[in-house]
Amino acid sequence: MTAFKKEELLIAAMARLLRGTRHIAVGVSSPIPASAALLTRRLSGGSTRVSILGDPSNTFWSDGGKELFDCAAQGRVDAFFFSGAQIDGSANINLVGIGDYPQSKVRFGGSYGSAFLYYMIPRIILFRPDHNARVLVPKVDFISAAGTSPPEVWRRGGPHALVTGKGVFSFDRAVGRFTLESVHPGSTMEEIKDATGFSFDVAPDLKETEPPDAETLDLIRGAVGGEIAATYPKFARETLGVAT
């Protein structure tokens, strides 16, 4: 097996979650999700469209910032990525602050479009490379965007999976719980239980996260690396080994 970096494992794992999508949008400051989206486009033979905020060569929008939200509202975006200062076991995310609102102990930027996009985009992938109990909490201090909704509330979109530095979880919206689907090479289920502040289910066929094969690694370090270098030159150079 070819040696690979953790980032390359995460890119390949997220690309598997994006299979079959027509249009993936990626927010700012997201080199690993953007790489996963570009890998998905490569593997789809170019049929998957990728929109990367902040990359003019990968955005078609010409109707202002509202066009992304209007696109999503009409079901024209299939996948998107959220992070969270805190993520809880019901897939609520907090992008606002730690402690009592509004005078939080720690204040972050804000919720951005999350409160809306979580309802509109079918495959929201939650991504947090550092997996620990400070981030994965029983209950978030502020709900920027709610993971689940009562049945009378119109909702097309929502949490599809949670990818961390230790494993991959799926999310069952009917039950409102995460299920651990795979453990990354080098991690164990016990370690994940200790590092997770909420309870979750474990898939009966729990696997090891499939490492990227040689062909996928070539794509990540080659074609995808070249494309991502336009927006994230440092990441392309230092992580994917692209000459920039």
Next chain:
Amino acid sequence: MTGWTSVDELVAQIPDGSRLALIRDGCGVAMTATRALLRRGVQGLELVNVPTGGMQTDLLIGAGCVAELETSGVSLGEYGAAGRFADAVQRGAITLKEATCPAIHAGLQATEKGAPFLPLRGILGSDILRFRSDWRVIDNPLTDGAADPIVAIPAIAPDVALFHCPMADDAGNVWVGRERDLVTMAHAAQTTLVTVERRYAGNLYDDATLAAGTLSSFYVTAIAEAAEGCKPLGLPNHYDEDEGHLRAYAEASRSDATFAAYLDQHVMRTEVA
């Protein structure tokens, strides 16, 4: 349209206490004008970020010019947290109207249409909604009986919109290109103030290609020439952001003392960014 003027006279048209709409980074942030506004010592602004803020918002907050802020998020992007924003929120020094991006777009569009509100799906279950007493959940009035809760976003009516564009012509028409949010801002605001890189010789409406990206002088109150008017931020297809300067600002914004030194050196003493 009152016509072409100087940057200082332009910002003189922003009274203390104005509700001021500002565009997000990378779409024409009027930084030269913002520094002039800071030197004037503007007070009590109610900022509306369209729909997010960066260094411009952090500067105005740090300098004590802001009473209220409506925003979906404030950060210095890859340079890190907006320190003066975070500090002011934690101290309760400003009134924060926490929002989400499409709600700010919808609020401005409601004003464009002369409507009291626009309804939006999503948002339900978020603490944003819980803390926004001015946002209301209504039942979709067009369904027959079945419950269908939807959020009514009230119209956002700025007193002033301030932004920067590549060019404007002698008649006061402004070329916004593909930055259509600037058009929405101008339609929604009572007063629209614009700085531009340069004057365009001729009338923008005479060229069909340029006319499609043009905001009519009908919506524009005053224009001032300010070359490199977004710096140290960037203007797409014109110049990149000044990474070294933004990194230094991110450092400076971490404390009151280092911010005060930045303000003195880069804003109050000289116009050179």
